[in-house]
Amino acid sequence: xxxxxxxxxxxxxxxxxxxxxxxxxxxxxxxxxxxxxxxxxxxxxxxxxxxxxxxxxxxxxxxxxxxxxxxxxxxxxxxxxxxxxxxxxxxxxxxxxxxxxxxxxxxxxxxxxxxxxxxxxxxxxxxxxxxxxxxxxxxxxxxxxxxxxxxxxxxxxxxx
Numbered sequence: 001x002x003x004x005x006x007x008x009x010x011x012x013x014x015x016x017x018x019x020x021x022x023x024x025x026x027x028x029x030x031x032x033x034x035x036x037x038x039x040x041x042x043x044x045x046x047x048x049x050x051x052x053x054x055x056x057x058x059x060x061x062x063x064x065x066x067x068x069x070x071x072x073x074x075x076x077x078x079x080x081x082x083x084x085x086x087x088x089x090x091x092x093x094x095x096x097x098x099x100x101x102x103x104x105x106x107x108x109x110x111x112x113x114x115x116x117x118x119x120x121x122x123x124x125x126x127x128x129x130x131x132x133x134x135x136x137x138x139x140x141x142x143x144x145x146x147x148x149x150x151x152x153x154x155x156x157x158x159x160x
Contacts, residue, residue, distance in 0.1 A: 001029065002124030007134075010120050014106040018056070019122050022129055023102050030058035037106065038062075038093035039113050040130060041085075045139045046146065053132040053140075054106070054114045059095075061127055066090060 006019040018026075027033050036057045042050040057065065068075065069090060072082040092113070098104050106116065119134040132140060149155055 001025065001126045002129050003126075004124045006122045008120060008122065009118055010106065010111070010116050014108060014111050014116075016104055016106060016120060017102045018098050018104055018129075020102060022056075022122060022124065023098060025124075026058055030060060032059045034059040034095060034097050036062035036093045037096050037104070037110065038089055039110065041088065043136070043140055044143060045136075046143050049139075051132075051136040051139055052114050053130050053136060054110055054116070055125075056096075056129040056131065058127070062093065 002022055002025055004019075004021065006022070008016055008019070010016040023033075026035060036059065038055055038057070040053040040055040042052060045051045069082065069086055072079075075082065077085065092110060094107060094110075096104060110116075114131065115133045115136060116131070117133060121132045121134065121137045123130040123132065123137075
């Protein structure tokens with residue numbers, strides 16, 4: 001499982017390093033150093049605004065996602081919603097392998113969509129890794145505070 005948050009930089013050419021802990025999990029837990037990098041689902045930032053990040057899916061997890069989205073059966077999505085998800089997540093996806101030093105070249109179209117300029121955050125989300133610009137990450141955290149289900153019986157049952 002991917003856990004934790006790591007701050008790093010991305011240079012003007014789009015080069016960054018995947019945190020060593022995440023690289024280890026990728027190989028040890030998911031059995032493959034290959035992964036897919038793509039746009040994330042839109043994140044509600046409040047006031048009708050949305051932000052985007054990027055997401056790293058372990059290779060097999062992404063293939064399973066593709067398979068689920070191929071037919072869309074049982075997802076409860078309209079044809080228009082399913083097409084939007086495919087265009088947002090599947091179309092921009094690129095298969096990647098980090099070099100021996102853990103470096104990754106983020107394509108310019110993905111950098112632009114996620115507003116990645118200098119300081120970025122790698123966020124472990126159990127079976128995937130989210131990547132956000134510093135500005136979008138700050139807004140995501142603010143919105144998470146507002147969305148947190150403080151009085152939820154489900155969270156109480158988890159001991160949270």
